[in-house]
Amino acid sequence: MLAHLPLILLAHATLAPPSTLPEPAAPEVTDGDAQANTGDIVVTARRRAETEQTVPIALSVLSGRTLADSGAFNVNRLQQQVPSLQFYSSNPRNSAINIRGLGAPFGLTNDGIEQGVGFYIDGVYIGRVGAATFDFVDVDRVEVLRGPQGTLYGKNTTAGALNITTRAPSFTPEARAELSVGNYDFVQGKTSISGPITDTLAIRLSTSATTRHGTIYDVASNTDLHRQRNIGFRGQVLYKPSDTLSLTLAGDLNVQNPLCCAQYYARVGTTQRAANRQYAALAAAFGYAPPSTNPFDRVTDLDATINSRQEVGGASLVTNWDLGAATLTSVSAWRYWDWKPANDRDFIGLPITTVSQNPSQQEQVSQEIRLASNGTHKLDYTVGAFLFHQTINTQGSQVQGSAASRYLLNPGNVPVGSRGCASPTANACNPAVLNGLTSTNTINFKNTSFAVFGKLNWEAFSHFHVQPGIRVNYDKKSGSYVSVVTTGSGSTTLNADQSATLAPQSYAPRFSAWNVSGDVTLSYDFAADVHGYATYAKSFKSGGINLSGLPLNAAGTAVDLTTQTVKPEKVDAFELGLKTQFFDRRVTLNVAGFWTEIGDYQATVNNGQLTVIRGYLANAGKVRSRGVEFDASFRPSKRFNLYLNGAYTDAIYKKFTNAPCPPELSGGTVTTGTPGPAGVPGSLSPVVCDISGQRLPGISKWSFSYGGEYNVPVGGGDGQVYLGYDGSARSRFSSNPSPSAYTWIEGYSLSNFRLGYRKKDFNVFAWVHNAFDQDYFELLSTQSGSTALIVGQPGDPRTFGATISASF
Template sequence: MLAHAWYVLMASSAAVQPVTLPESQVTPAPVSEPTPTGQETSGDVVVTARRRVERVQDVPIAMSVIGGEDIEKTGAFTVNRLQQQQPSLQFYSSNPRNSAINIRGLGAPFGLTNDGIEQGVGFYVDGVYIGRIGASTFDFVDVDRVEVLRGPQGTLYGKNTTAGALNITTRLPSFTPEARIELSGGNYNFVQAKGSVSGPLTDTLALRLSTSATTRKGTIYNVTSDEYLHRQRNLGLRGQLLWKATDVLDLTLSGDFNVQSPDCCVQYYARVGTTQRAANRQYAALAAAFNYKPPSFDPFDRVTDLDASINSRQEIGGVSLVANWDVGPATLTSVSAWRYWDWQPQNDRDFTGLPVTTVSQNPSQQKQISQEIRLASNGKNTLDYTVGAFFFKQTIDTQGSQVQGPAASRYLLNPGNVPVGATGCATTTANACNPAVLNGLTSTNTISFDNTSFAVFGKLNWEAGTGFHIQPGLRVNYDKKSGSYLSVVTTGTGSTTLNSDQSATLAPQSYAPKFSAWNVSGDITLSYDFDRDIHGYATYSKSFKSGGINLSGLPLNAAGTGVDLSTQTVKPEKVDAYELGLKTQFFDRKATLNLAGFWTEVRDYQATVNNGQLTVIRGYLANAGKVRSRGFEFDSSFRPSKRVNFYVNGAYTDATYERFTNAPCPPELSGGTVTTGTPGPAGVAGQLSPVACNISGQRLPGISKWSFSYGGEYNVPVGESGGQVYVGYDGNYRSRFSSNPSPSAYTWIEGYSLSNFRAGYRKDDFNLFGWVRNAFDQNYFELLSTQSGSTGLIVGQPGDPRTYGLTISKSF
């Protein structure tokens, strides 16, 4: 039985189950030849990466696949956990809205989300493009497989994807009655329940209902509220109705509802670094002025004193209709979808127990409709093709607010020229000594965004000679974006008349950016089948990511008299990507080794940047001149016997700013009086600061040069019943990476490795196992950030500590 469950993956650790699709949707996939023993060999993973069903090893794309059963046994039930098994995948999330999926270091800017930009990595569920990346923080519900495609995919997918795509496929309704239940429990009061049921309603109608619910106590204790933060509370529901209208036409109607209400996500004291701000305005002096200190100076004590409410509630749902019509030589597919997203956050944006910023949140609501139509040739012909058209309409409405508290005046304003070490103000009339100046200062932001996108795309696969394929692709795309940003600022008494200190802290702003453009892009792949199990390919892609608009506030102009309107839009990214790959299998497909080398250059790279101005506490968008990501990847899996399997995957990624001469400066070169002349030394208080910094040649944030995943499983049969006792291990390592848009000595996250173990008993459709994640209780940060205003405070979001538990599952 285990031999049937093992399928070698090109780039994943895991066993993947065969894909079952309606007959009219399937291009027949190759089947394994039997071994001399009569058992099936490995190697028959089938995927739909190219919008047709194919063996993964035959697809000339760098991609990884992980099956639903492997997701369940390894606990990789979110994208955040999935990245631990995929070295080229990066996922960052300071909360669900501020999440990013990157591949090879590219995709979305590192930092807080700005509504006006596109994702560089497409996120798809059952063929539907998801416009809000917050959906990726939910637990997977009844997933059949996850495909991770690396590199531009604009000629195959509805929405242009310059860095890759994450393609999630759920299990379809079955005409054979079936049910499955899974229960897990662990420390931190972790409880997770998953269930699904499927079967026929009539001879042509089948239904599938699925659910997943997760709760867990938080891992970080807040002494102020006497509660644990980073709590999990997730619920997901999905229903699917499959109608086989005729032998050549089927329709699948799907609906889902998902809600999260976690007390997350928190960042708190990690360390302090000296900026160029005056000494009496650095964090140490400010804390002394309030006789304040955090409850612990060790962030891995996992204790904080945040004094504002913390929550990251989000609700996501929608409906879709997928139709597949086999017209003989081709299959016509239609994917229609409507989706919504409702985000209701609460944050402590000063990251301390002081009432500096008592409210900072951006509740937001999105609605989207999308329509994709594709025509894909059936069978395996000398000339195969996929052509399609895609329409996407998105609206977002955001109601932002920021309120300063009674500690804001002293914390944010200049107290005057006081002696070093003094905690008071130079004069009793200084605004910094008057809490009423900023207490209650409120910015109420009304933000709207309208995004329309239309594209036609296509890709050919011409077998020019035996085993030699030429595969050109083309995409024509139109994007139109418009938005408005209105910020009304009132004092604590309700007045809109502001003094200079108040307007420098929260500046009234009103602007209405617009962007529209046509783009033509394409790719060409040359591939050659050296034999049945050795395939090579070379690809060149010329792609783009649509231009964007800034919808999180703009920085002040050089004179400080108003906002800099030249920053309200950002130019499109222009991408040139080159890739060489080799896919191989050996020993009757019991061993797989795949190699890929890549070189990607991005001109006008869209970066989220921060500066010392409080008026743009969330950062804003800018174009870096040029970015380059290059490296190589290898993926290997082995099955020397039916008792043992193991895998090793790795990636080397050299991702740098090739040209970024006007970048925002890191904290050690910020906070002082700005000069166009010679700035003072970095990390010395009271020095002159440069207007901008040249960070050309420095590392992109969020990407490790080296990353690996590795593991395996060993089993022993038990008696004559067909049962097995097994042990498994999954580990990963990533080297140090920068956690600031401009690399800073204060925000490097050191490399770390994580180890996960499991051991259990399984027989037929029953499985019982214990598990330990982060078994050696590794202390590591997921993110480090700087406190706005160049105080020198560095705050962090730690990764999960060691967790353990038990899982039991049964299929019927």
């Protein structure tokens, strides 16, 4: 079957020669230390080759060497290097990449949503964030573009883009090898070979494999979780029959099964649910206690099967044809993603929900054609067209266990700690009512998108450029959601408690719309190494359809079909930036201020109904993200360099009057009148909550990355002994769509050290990550049903090891 062929990844293509803006000569750098190097870092942030410092975009560039030295071999670790970048993942499918606090709704994935941060590998758009959670293989550099990039990068880059460029095939023979070992039996190997086959044909083959024991122990299955089992392959063939024409055929395959991402007991709060129906009383009724109430003991007792296998692959053909005045580029690609999960959705060792999984298969095809002017003229341009088609098929299932009736249904006024029932006829007293209750879901999604776009660069007068852009986009989406619910005996006839727990649903949402994005940038080169810019962008994120089940209507008798679709986000963004280098380019300081407002912001809502186990999408009125970012580096000599990057981000719901309530205001009898006090068992709960003015989830007000390196020459040649440090710090952030007293994650800092020796193309070093063994959470969540149990996913503990690498 085609989807299982080992077709390997994509090749990067340069659109046009570097522009010749006024600056002194300096060596081109493509695989050096992007944070400390004083040369010109060549990037393709605007679909043409330019130097990083002259591009009027707030961006961070991390070279392959920087990534290797810091141990950032995937997107999750990349966020420690870029303060404005946030990555959250309760498992590969339920992942979100955000920039400046914006991007994707915070919560569980819905097949019908769009991401707000575009993810690109060698110019190919990746339609699902889950398909971006693989290990980096043979990466030359990573560009993180901050702020809307809708003109050149498409509709769903309202917050920014991640642009990954891999090493291209070479007509000069070369080979690279890297081996790392560490505690938890960590072993990672990477290899790459490249060279000519004929005078016009070159090849590159790359591999990566990672294995590591898990950092969390499941006492129920005697299994270590959060392990690493990753293997990746890439192959590229470059055909260059002339200096003006090149074709690169590439393909990749990446397979992972990390047995992640377990969430378990973190703390207990109090909701407005009756006291005998909150976690403490329910656990006592079953005589249950978790293996530890200290989450950093890293033990759990999950009683359901855990699995997180995914397979990612694809193929592409990139063609560049230099026509003299312009270069024509074609990027044709096919990609797939196969996801096979299993989860414990009740998060504890009681048989409440014994099966919860949504295996999913995605395929996408895309075609982009661009024409970009060559050289530097008074008026340069890039124009193009883009076509994208995506299908997703998901097979969901949820099965309730023998503890579900007592845990989920109301048993009446029962003494705390008692397993008895107020009435022997209560359904909560009968395990058979919910035991074996099964929801089998069939979910299908189709998405077709077409766009034409253009970007101009007009030098109105010396050193002053006006750069307008426009993109016209059409989206058509369709889906179907069919949920069949059967009792433990196989009957489709449900009583009221059964249908309130898992409700049969069948609906087929549709969405289509035209949208126009535009931006204009004014930039001025004050001096050879001082560049300023101002940008306004009007962008959008495509409307979505809900494909994880719909909530019930106010009467609780049928699904609310008005929630099938959500409107597109409407984005207005302003940015001012200044890029500077001075002291003979030994100091770099780039600063950007931004203000972004999004109307009809797409938020994930979970109203406590078990019928919607994964939440659904809704439009918040408006959100705003504003702040200041800076990137600074200082290299006083060849022996010493420092860097400091930071971001202040103030991201709030400007208007969200119909938001889901935080857990302390949930679980009680719902009233349209005056609710009771928060966190008091038996109090009345509001229908919705007004969280206008409150913080967006997942974003710290303050975030920093910092570090440096000092080296000493040894051996009388090019050999160096060096000591390096990379640190990151962030302030507290909310881990719930509606800020809750129970789900704030306190600020933390991480420190990584390395000590090694390098000479030319040889490097060996010892490393330690999270050197001070900081205890911190990556995310916190609530258990379904307003039980007041808060579960968490801890970050990695201290790890250490050694790496040796060589190039030939």
